[in-house]
Structures are given as structure tokens and as C-alpha cells.
Amino acid sequence: MLPPLPNLDEYQISPEHGFLPAELPLSRLSDPYYQPWEVISENLQTLLSNKQIRVAVDALPLLSTGRLRSEAEWRRAYMLLGFISNSYIWGLENAADRVPKNISIPFLQISEHLELPPVVTYAGLCLWNYRPMDAFTPVDVLENLESLITFTGTVDEAWFYLVSVAIEARGAPTIPLIIKAIAAARENDIVTVTECLSAFAERIADLRDLLGRMYEHCTPQAFYFRIRPFLAGSKNMAGAGLPHGVILEDGSGKEEYRQYSGGSNAQSSLIQFFDIALGVEHRPTGMKKDPESDKLQGTAPPPRHNFIEEMRSYMPGPHRRFLEHLITVANVRSYVEANTNENALAHAYDECLRALSSFRDKHLQIVSRYIVIMSQESRRRAARAAAEAGSTTVPVVQVPESNLGLARDSAAVEAKKSGLTGTGGTQLMPFLKQSRDETMEPATGVWSKTTSKLLSFNARKSTISPVTTPREISPSRDLGSRSCKVNDFDDVLASGPRVTGVGMAGDWEAGDDLGGICHS
Numbered sequence: 001m002l003p004p005l006p007n008l009d010e011y012q013i014s015p016e017h018g019f020l021p022a023e024l025p026l027s028r029l030s031d032p033y034y035q036p037w038e039v040i041s042e043n044l045q046t047l048l049s050n051k052q053i054r055v056a057v058d059a060l061p062l063l064s065t066g067r068l069r070s071e072a073e074w075r076r077a078y079m080l081l082g083f084i085s086n087s088y089i090w091g092l093e094n095a096a097d098r099v100p101k102n103i104s105i106p107f108l109q110i111s112e113h114l115e116l117p118p119v120v121t122y123a124g125l126c127l128w129n130y131r132p133m134d135a136f137t138p139v140d141v142l143e144n145l146e147s148l149i150t151f152t153g154t155v156d157e158a159w160f161y162l163v164s165v166a167i168e169a170r171g172a173p174t175i176p177l178i179i180k181a182i183a184a185a186r187e188n189d190i191v192t193v194t195e196c197l198s199a200f201a202e203r204i205a206d207l208r209d210l211l212g213r214m215y216e217h218c219t220p221q222a223f224y225f226r227i228r229p230f231l232a233g234s235k236n237m238a239g240a241g242l243p244h245g246v247i248l249e250d251g252s253g254k255e256e257y258r259q260y261s262g263g264s265n266a267q268s269s270l271i272q273f274f275d276i277a278l279g280v281e282h283r284p285t286g287m288k289k290d291p292e293s294d295k296l297q298g299t300a301p302p303p304r305h306n307f308i309e310e311m312r313s314y315m316p317g318p319h320r321r322f323l324e325h326l327i328t329v330a331n332v333r334s335y336v337e338a339n340t341n342e343n344a345l346a347h348a349y350d351e352c353l354r355a356l357s358s359f360r361d362k363h364l365q366i367v368s369r370y371i372v373i374m375s376q377e378s379r380r381r382a383a384r385a386a387a388e389a390g391s392t393t394v395p396v397v398q399v400p401e402s403n404l405g406l407a408r409d410s411a412a413v414e415a416k417k418s419g420l421t422g423t424g425g426t427q428l429m430p431f432l433k434q435s436r437d438e439t440m441e442p443a444t445g446v447w448s449k450t451t452s453k454l455l456s457f458n459a460r461k462s463t464i465s466p467v468t469t470p471r472e473i474s475p476s477r478d479l480g481s482r483s484c485k486v487n488d489f490d491d492v493l494a495s496g497p498r499v500t501g502v503g504m505a506g507d508w509e510a511g512d513d514l515g516g517i518c519h520s
């Protein structure tokens with residue numbers, strides 16, 4: 001007997017809104033009892049800029065969670081306490097390693113209820129933190145969305161969260177679509193599986209375009225210097241002043257340091273859903289596909305921990321259980337592998353992988369611009385400031401345009417670690433590149449056999465020379481990631497200000513995403 005297919009209702013998933021709540025998030029807790037939390041959150045920016053945040057939080061009464069009624073109220077309370085506790089920890093020059101019990105006791109209870117860790121997570125920052133300005137316009141229209149709570153009050157921060165909200169909304173219909181494909185594969189209905197996969201590929205390509213809209217209203221400077229410090233967790237944060245993590249006072253008198261990853265989109269169930277649906281598997285960072293090759297090269301054994309899987313414990317309980325259920329029924333990859341002679345099916349499947357890989361490429365480009373380049377810039381600023389002050393130590397950079405009291409610079413933090421890390425604590429570039437590369441591993445190759453090695457790219461000479469023009473190769477948007485000799489995204493970044501393509505319309509800026517034409 002095959003296990004039953006998941007019933008979305010049982011997992012708090014809406015066929016229209018996916019992992020976003022079926023009902024719109026609450027804009028406030030209506031019970032006046034919770035007014036003290038609402039007031040702090042309404043005044044977060046002022047309390048941060050006048051450095052009164054800790055004074056105000058210390059003065060809060062210890063409120064009971066006994067008056068929270070609906071799930072929507074529990075979620076709102078989780079968001080409020082997440083924003084308040086991270087403001088408390090990161091809102092002044094020195095990080096606080098203790099969150100007072102009037103906040104941490106209810107936060108621990110609420111987190112337990114929602115089966116989430118007591119820290120800012122993607123659920124609190126994005127999934128439950130939006131409001132459509134016009135209730136009749138769909139949630140996947142970015143212009144129609146507003147964030148309910150932000151640390152900085154900036155458009156950039158709201159946009160940063162809202163791009164993810166729109167992606168969740170636009171990606172939502174793929175959930176019933178994939179369940180339909182799984183059911184069809186069980187019935188050996190090849191036409192339906194193929195149709196579902198083609199529609200899935202198109203939808204993922206749409207999401208890539210939405211991701212690319214990050215640039216419109218969130219600048220790399222605002223993100224890196226002002227927003228990102230507040231998204232941090234308490235794990236591996238010694239460089240930022242939390243060598244042991246944080247103590248969440250629980251009233252028991254027992255004090256222990258805890259460490260949690262910060263908010264990260266790796267905690268999005270949607271993207272993990274895509275991987276599971278397509279049978280994409282991720283290994284711990286640094287682990288090769290063939291573990292024997294590591295041994296042969298005599299390299300050290302890679303770390304065992306698998307970040308992407310670990311991030312499931314940062315998802316709301318029902319969503320995490322949905323993914324676990326899906327793993328037991330996912331059959332698309334094995335169905336395609338059992339039918340590789342079916343070209344249309346194999347092609348549609350490969351298109352899905354390419355679209356997802358291209359999504360991850362776009363994401364890599366964003367991470368380069370929003371974190372890698374910004375950290376370099378900030379290190380330059382720090383070095384200049386140190387030289388002017390006649391000092392050789394690298395100080396924490398003051399960010400002149402910041403309207404917050406805060407001037408903790410992620411670069412100073414990063415400098416103390418071995419390489420750049422994500423808010424989730426990953427070695428971000430190796431991790432993200434591996435994740436992108438793993439996305440293409442299950443490809444049948446039906447498509448790439450006809451197009452591989454058609455392009456070559458020379459980073460040193462800054463030229464891209466397609467053997468034939470993309471249009472001759474394929475009418476589709478994108479040539480996929482296996483088709484050219486570009487070694488790495490970094491080559492594009494490092495190759496100077498202008499990279500020109502032969503046979504392509506227009507020029508590319510260094511660091512630009514080459515639209516699938518030339519990624520490794």
C-alpha cells in the first residue's frame with residue numbers, strides 16, 4: 001500500500017496562499033491586555049534611535065499568554081516578541097547576551113506553541129508580516145504589499161521581506177500542482193505528469209523574475225549596514241559580542257546560554273518543497289557527490305551537518321511535517337528516471353531543474369552584491385578610517401547615513417570569522433554554489449546533450465564566445481547551467497567592469513547575471 005498523499009488542510013497550507021496563512025495576518029492584538037507589546041513595536045524605530053529600547057523593554061510587565069486565542073493571535077505575538085527581543089539584543093553598540101524574563105518567558109511559551117525556536121525566523125519576519133493595501137488585489141502583486149513590523153522603518157527593509165512574501169504567494173499554486181503530478185505518476189499518466197512539470201518550470205521561472213526585483217527598493221547598502229545586523233541569531237556570533245549565545249531568562253533560576261541561527265530564507269518551506277518535489281538532494285557543505293573522491297584526494301572529512309535540513313526545525317511545526325510527509329511520497333524523479341525514453345517528460349523535468357538552478361544563480365548574484373561586495377566596501381572604509389586615525393587595528397565602522405544609534409558593521413564581525421557567513425551561519429558562497437550545483441545533479445541530460453559546450457567564456461579577456469548564438473540553440477529563455485565553460489560566478493565578478501557577449505544583444509556588466517547563458 002502506498003502512503004496517502006498529504007491533505008493540505010492538515011498542515012496549515014492553503015491551496016491559494018501556500019505557506020502564507022489562509023487568513024491575512026493580524027495587524028495588532030485586539031485585546032488591550034497586550035497593548036504594552038504593541039506599543040513597543042509601534043515605537044521600535046524611535047526607541048532604537050534614542051537608545052531607549054532596553055530601558056523600555058526592561059520596564060515591560062510580564063504578560064501571560066493565557067489570553068491568546070486564535071492561531072493568528074499566537075503568530076502575531078511571536079512576531080512582536082521576535083522583533084522586540086532582537087531589538088533588545090542588537091539595538092545598542094554592545095550586544096545584550098541576556099533577554100529579560102518579562103519578554104523571554106512569554107516568548108518561550110509562544111515559540112513552543114508554534115513549534116518554532118525563540119528567535120526571529122523567516123515565519124515571523126516574512127510569512128506573517130504583511131498586509132495587502134488593497135484587499136481585492138492578489139498578494140503576489142508586490143506593489144500592493146506592506147510589512148506590518150520593521151526594525152528600521154525603511155522601505156528597503158519592508159521590500160526585503162515583501163519580495164519573499166510575493167514569492168510565497170506566486171509559488172503557492174505549485175503545491176497542489178505537484179501533488180497532482182505525484183498522483184498522476186502513481187497512475188502512470190505520463191501526459192498529466194508532463195503537463196504539471198511544464199507548468200511548474202514556468203512558475204519557478206516567474207519566481208526568479210520576482211527575486212530579481214529585490215534591486216528595485218532595497219539597496220545593498222541599506223541591507224548590509226542597517227537591516228542585516230538585526231536579522232542575526234545567537235549562533236557563531238562571538239565576533240559580534242555574543243561568545244556564548246544568549247540567556248533567555250525563564251524564571252526557573254537556571255541560566256543557560258542558548259544558540260540559534262538567525263532569520264534566513266533557507267527557512268522557507270516553499271523552496272525546500274521544490275527540492276523535495278523534484279528529488280533534488282543537498283549534502284553537507286563541502287561533501288562531494290562521490291565521497292570516494294574526497295578520500296582519494298586525501299582531503300579532510302567534510303562536516304556532517306546539513307544546514308538545509310537543519311533549517312526545517314526553524315519552520316512552523318505543520319509546515320515541517322508537511323515536508324516530512326512529502327518526502328515519503330515524492331516520486332517524480334524516480335518516475336522520470338524510469339521513463340527516460342519519454343523525451344517530453346524528461347525535457348519538462350530538466351526544465352524544472354534548470355529553472356530552479358537559474359533561481360539559485362540569480363540568488364547568488366544578489367548575495368554577491370548585497371553581502372560579498374558590501375563587506376569588501378566596508379573593509380575598505382574601515383581600513384581608511386584606521387589609516388586616518390593612525391591605527392593598524394580595524395575598528396567597527398561608523399555608518400554615517402544610519403539614523404539608528406546602531407553602527408555595528410557586519411564586516412567587522414565577518415572579519416573575525418573564517419570567511420563570510422550567512423545569518424543562518426553558513427559559509428555562504430561555498431554553501432550556495434554547492435546548493436545550486438546539486439540542483440542540476442538529477443537532470444536526465446536530454447536537453448543538455450544537444451546544447452552542451454556550445455559557449456565559451458574567457459574571464460581574463462572578458463569575452464563570451466558562443467559557438468552559435470543562443471537563439472539558434474534554443475528558443476527558451478535560458479541555456480542552463482551545464483552548457484558553457486565559465487568556471488564560476490566569481491570569474492564574472494572578477495573580470496573587470498565590462499563583459500561583452502558575442503552574438504548576444506547588449507552588453508553585460510561585471511557581476512551581472514548572464515541569464516543562464518553563461519553560468520557554470
Ligand code: HEM
Pocket residue numbers: 160163164167211214223263264265266267268271308360363366367370371421422423424425426427428431432435436
Ligand atoms: C538581499 C536579499 C538576500 C540575501 C542577501 C540573501 C542571502 C542569503 C544567504 C547568505 C544565504 C545562506 C544561508 C544563511 O546562512 O543564511 C541564503 C540562503 C537562501 N536564500 Fe537568500 N538572500 C536574499 C534573499 C532571498 C530571497 C528573496 C529568497 C527567496 C526565496 C531567498 C532564498 C534563499 C534560499 C532558498 C536559501 C537556502 C539555500 C538554497 O536553498 O539554495 N533569498 N540567502
Ligand SMILES: N[C@@H](CC(=O)c1ccccc1NC=O)C(=O)O
Pocket residue numbers: 121122125126160161164228231263264265266371421422423424
Ligand atoms: N541569510 C541572509 C538573510 C536572509 O536571507 C533573510 C533573513 C531574514 C528574512 C528573510 C531573508 N531572506 C530573504 O528575504 C543573510 O545572511 O543576510
